[in-house]
Amino acid sequence: MNIITMQNINKSYRMGNHSLHVLKNVSLTVEKGEYLAILGPSGSGKSTLMNIIGCMDVMDEGTYCLDEVAVEHAKEKELVNIRNRKIGFIFQKYHLIPTYNVLQNIVMPLLMRGMSLNEAREASMETIEMLGLAERINHKPNELSGGQQQRVAIARALVGQPAILLADEPTGALDRNSGKEVLKLFGRLHDMGNTIVMITHDLDVAEHAKRVVRIVDGELFEGKEA
Amino acid sequence: MKPGELLRLVWMNIIQNKFKTIMTSIGIIVGAATIVMVIAIGKGGKEDVADQFKNLNAGAIDISYDGGTDERNMESGGESTGGGGMAMPQGASGGFSGNAGNAGTGGGFGGGAPSFGGDFGGGGGDFSPGEMPSGGDFGRGGFFGGGNDMQERMNQENITLDEEDVDDIETFAAGVTDVTISYTTRSSVDGGELEEAATYTIGGVKENYADMSNLSLALGEFITEADDENKEKICVLGASVAEEIFGSAIEAYGSVIYIDERSYVVNGVLETMGTVSSGISPDDSIFIPYATGVKYLVGTKVNPTITVLAEDVNNIDGVIAEVTEVLAATYPNAEFTFEDAGSKMEAAAASNEILTMLLIAMAAIVFVVGGIGIMNVLFVSVKERTNEIGILKAIGCSQKNILFEFLCEAAAISLIGGVLGVGASLLVTPVARYFGVRVELSLSAFLIALLFAVGTGTIFGFYPAYKASKLVPVEALGAET
Structure with a gap:
C-alpha cells in the first residue's frame, strides 16, 4: 500500500524576471513501512521536494496523494491537519522551541490535537523512555547536546504516530557518533514499522535506508548510482 | 488546541521574558494609572461640588446688584458681596433716567427717556398696582402712596438693597417661604x-x-x-x-x-x-x-x-420673575443678578466636567502611545519568533491558534500593565492628596482602567498577531532571526 503517490510534480520559483524550475515532472511512490532516502547535492531541489511532501509548500502542477488524501485539493485547514497527524518532521537544526523544556517540546503536536498537558504527557511517556529522554524532560534545549536535541526532535515527530517520518538531513548538524546513533535509531523505528523518508546529500547516510532515490537538477532517478 | 493549554504557553512566554514584558507595558502602566486618577479626580471634584452645596437649600436664590462700581468701597478697602453699590453719574439728578440696560457690569445709568423722576411717585400713588403680583394696591406705607420715601430712594447715589426690600419681597412676592439679607x-x-x-x-x-x-x-x-x-x-x-x-x-x-x-x-x-x-x-x-x-x-x-427661599424648587424661575417685578417697582431700571442653588451647582459641575474631559483626553493619548509601543514590541517579537512560528506551523498549529496566542500575549502584557498601573495610581494618590487634590478612588475606576488596558493591547496587538498567523511555514522555518 502506497503512503505517498506523487505524479508529475512541477515547482518553479520566480527570481526577479526569471523563473527557476526547481522540480521537473517528479513522480515518486513510497510504500507503507518503507525507509527511503532522497539523495542529492546542494541546490538539486531535494529540500523543495521535502517541503512539498511535508505540505509546507505547494506544487505548481501534478498530483500528490498522502495516505489517501489528495493534497493538491486540500485547503489550509486540511493541510494543518495533515501536518499534525500524518507527518512527523525531523529537521537538520532540530528546530526545538528554546523557551520550552524537553517535555513541552515533545508533547506540542498532541496539545495541538486538543489534548491536555497531562493526557499528552501520558501518551508520550513511552516514546520519551524509548529515546532515553526520561531524565531530561525538564531540561531546556540549550542544556542538551546536539544528539540529545535531535532525539527530542525525533520524539516530537514520533509522538503523534504519523503516517511518515520526514527527516531533512537529520545528521547534518551532529558529530559522527551522534549521527550514527540517530541513524541506528532510524533503523529501529523502521523495524517497528514506521515509514521514513530521509533527505540527505551524504551517500553514507543514504545507504542506511532500504531504498535510495537521487535528485539531480530537479529530476528524480531511482537508485543511488548516477 | 485547548484554550487552557494555549494560555499556559502564553504565560510561559511572559514569565520567561519578565523584563521585556514590564518594559513593553510601561505605556499601559502610565495609561491605566492616568485613567484611574482621571476618574478619581473627576469623582473627587464632583463630590467636592456636592459637599460644597450639600447644605444649600435647593430653593435658595441670591439676589444682588452689581450694576456699578462702588468707588467709596474701593477707596476704603471695604469688601462686600454683590459687587458693590452703583454710583450715579453726574447729572442724573432727576433720579433713574432711561433704561439701565447695561446692568451687570460697571456702567452708570445712561441717558434715554423717559425720566420718571417726576411722573413716578411724585404724583402720589399713581403707580399701577395691576403690575404687582398681589394685584392689589401697592401702597406700602408711605412708599408709593406718599412719594417722598420713594423719591428719596430713587435719588440715592447707589442702589443698595436693604431690609425694606426684604419686607417688599416677603409681602408681595408669591411662592417665597423666607427672605433674609446679608x-x-x-x-x-x-x-x-x-x-x-x-x-x-x-x-x-x-x-x-x-x-x-x-x-x-x-x-x-x-x-x-x-x-x-x-x-x-x-x-x-x-x-x-x-x-x-x-x-x-x-x-x-x-x-x-x-x-x-x-x-x-x-x-x-x-x-x-x-x-x-x-x-x-x-x-x-x-x-x-x-x-x-x-x-x-x-x-x-x-x-x-x-436670599429668598422658594416654596417650590421647581418654580425657581417663577419666583425670580416675582422678585424681579417687586424690585422693579422700587428700582424700575435696575437689573439684578439672580443666582439660584441649582445654577451654581450646574456651573460648578460643568467646569468639573470640562476638567474631567481634558484629563480623559490626556489618558486616551497616553493609551494610544502605549498601544503603539505594544504593537512595536510585538512586531519585534514576531520577527524574533518567526522560526518558532514556523516550527509550530510545521507540527500542525493552525493560523487561528497562532493569532490567538499572540493576541493573548498582547492582552496579557496589557493586563499586567493595567494591574501595575492601578498599583501606581495607589502610590500617586497620597501625593495628589498632599497637594490638595481631592482624589476618590473607586473599584469601578480600577475595572475601567483594566478594561481600557486590555482593550488597547488587544487592538494594537491584533495586526502583529495577524501577520504572525499568516506567515508561510516554509519561509518562517528558513528565516534568519
Whole structure:
C-alpha cells in the first residue's frame, strides 16, 4: 500500500524576471513501512521536494496523494491537519522551541490535537523512555547536546504516530557518533514499522535506508548510482 | 488546541521574558494609572461640588446688584458681596433716567427717556398696582402712596438693597417661604491665641440666616432678632475660625474677640459645614448681627445680598420673575443678578466636567502611545519568533491558534500593565492628596482602567498577531532571526 503517490510534480520559483524550475515532472511512490532516502547535492531541489511532501509548500502542477488524501485539493485547514497527524518532521537544526523544556517540546503536536498537558504527557511517556529522554524532560534545549536535541526532535515527530517520518538531513548538524546513533535509531523505528523518508546529500547516510532515490537538477532517478 | 493549554504557553512566554514584558507595558502602566486618577479626580471634584452645596437649600436664590462700581468701597478697602453699590453719574439728578440696560457690569445709568423722576411717585400713588403680583394696591406705607420715601430712594447715589426690600419681597412676592439679607466684609480680628491681628471674613446676617443656610451650631446659639435690633456686639464663629483663634470650639465659646478693635462676645460656634452659602463660607467666617455690622463696620458702604427661599424648587424661575417685578417697582431700571442653588451647582459641575474631559483626553493619548509601543514590541517579537512560528506551523498549529496566542500575549502584557498601573495610581494618590487634590478612588475606576488596558493591547496587538498567523511555514522555518 502506497503512503505517498506523487505524479508529475512541477515547482518553479520566480527570481526577479526569471523563473527557476526547481522540480521537473517528479513522480515518486513510497510504500507503507518503507525507509527511503532522497539523495542529492546542494541546490538539486531535494529540500523543495521535502517541503512539498511535508505540505509546507505547494506544487505548481501534478498530483500528490498522502495516505489517501489528495493534497493538491486540500485547503489550509486540511493541510494543518495533515501536518499534525500524518507527518512527523525531523529537521537538520532540530528546530526545538528554546523557551520550552524537553517535555513541552515533545508533547506540542498532541496539545495541538486538543489534548491536555497531562493526557499528552501520558501518551508520550513511552516514546520519551524509548529515546532515553526520561531524565531530561525538564531540561531546556540549550542544556542538551546536539544528539540529545535531535532525539527530542525525533520524539516530537514520533509522538503523534504519523503516517511518515520526514527527516531533512537529520545528521547534518551532529558529530559522527551522534549521527550514527540517530541513524541506528532510524533503523529501529523502521523495524517497528514506521515509514521514513530521509533527505540527505551524504551517500553514507543514504545507504542506511532500504531504498535510495537521487535528485539531480530537479529530476528524480531511482537508485543511488548516477 | 485547548484554550487552557494555549494560555499556559502564553504565560510561559511572559514569565520567561519578565523584563521585556514590564518594559513593553510601561505605556499601559502610565495609561491605566492616568485613567484611574482621571476618574478619581473627576469623582473627587464632583463630590467636592456636592459637599460644597450639600447644605444649600435647593430653593435658595441670591439676589444682588452689581450694576456699578462702588468707588467709596474701593477707596476704603471695604469688601462686600454683590459687587458693590452703583454710583450715579453726574447729572442724573432727576433720579433713574432711561433704561439701565447695561446692568451687570460697571456702567452708570445712561441717558434715554423717559425720566420718571417726576411722573413716578411724585404724583402720589399713581403707580399701577395691576403690575404687582398681589394685584392689589401697592401702597406700602408711605412708599408709593406718599412719594417722598420713594423719591428719596430713587435719588440715592447707589442702589443698595436693604431690609425694606426684604419686607417688599416677603409681602408681595408669591411662592417665597423666607427672605433674609446679608453682606460680607473683611476686617481685622484679634484675640484668643492670635499673636497678631488677622483679617477674617465677617458676615452681617439676620436671625433667619442660619435656618435658611442649614447651619448647625456646635455650641451656643445663633444671632437673635433682639441681638440685631439692639446692635449687640456678639458673634458666632465658623468652625475653622474658632479653631484658628482659640484652638477649639469649647475654648472659643463665651470668649471675647476684637473685630476692628471692638470687643465681641462669642455667642456660638458652628459645626464644620464645608459649604458655601450666599457667597459666605461658614467655616471661615465670623457672623455678627446685620445691624451691628452696619453700625460699627460697614456703614453705608455695603452692597448686601438678599436670599429668598422658594416654596417650590421647581418654580425657581417663577419666583425670580416675582422678585424681579417687586424690585422693579422700587428700582424700575435696575437689573439684578439672580443666582439660584441649582445654577451654581450646574456651573460648578460643568467646569468639573470640562476638567474631567481634558484629563480623559490626556489618558486616551497616553493609551494610544502605549498601544503603539505594544504593537512595536510585538512586531519585534514576531520577527524574533518567526522560526518558532514556523516550527509550530510545521507540527500542525493552525493560523487561528497562532493569532490567538499572540493576541493573548498582547492582552496579557496589557493586563499586567493595567494591574501595575492601578498599583501606581495607589502610590500617586497620597501625593495628589498632599497637594490638595481631592482624589476618590473607586473599584469601578480600577475595572475601567483594566478594561481600557486590555482593550488597547488587544487592538494594537491584533495586526502583529495577524501577520504572525499568516506567515508561510516554509519561509518562517528558513528565516534568519
